[in-house]
Amino acid sequence: MIDLGLLRKKIDESGMTMVAIASKSGILRETLYNRLNGKSDFSVSEMVALCDTLHLQNEDRERIFFAPEVE
Numbered sequence: 001m002i003d004l005g006l007l008r009k010k011i012d013e014s015g016m017t018m019v020a021i022a023s024k025s026g027i028l029r030e031t032l033y034n035r036l037n038g039k040s041d042f043s044v045s046e047m048v049a050l051c052d053t054l055h056l057q058n059e060d061r062e063r064i065f066f067a068p069e070v071e
Helices: 004-014 018-025 029-036 044-054 058-065
Strands: none
Touching: 004 018, 004 029, 004 044, 004 058, 018 029, 018 044, 044 058
């Protein structure tokens, strides 16, 4: 299960705009918004691209993309 709240927090902390994150990660802006709104799931390649773009450490990656349950 993906912790979208924590992912949004990391996006906010990055200081980048959603457009910049989408561009740098190679994800269409509309697709990124849909994923963040829970309308569809992230692909593995999108997860990897976001981790690279946001410079997420392994611990953050695990907590965001492999959360056992989300509150």
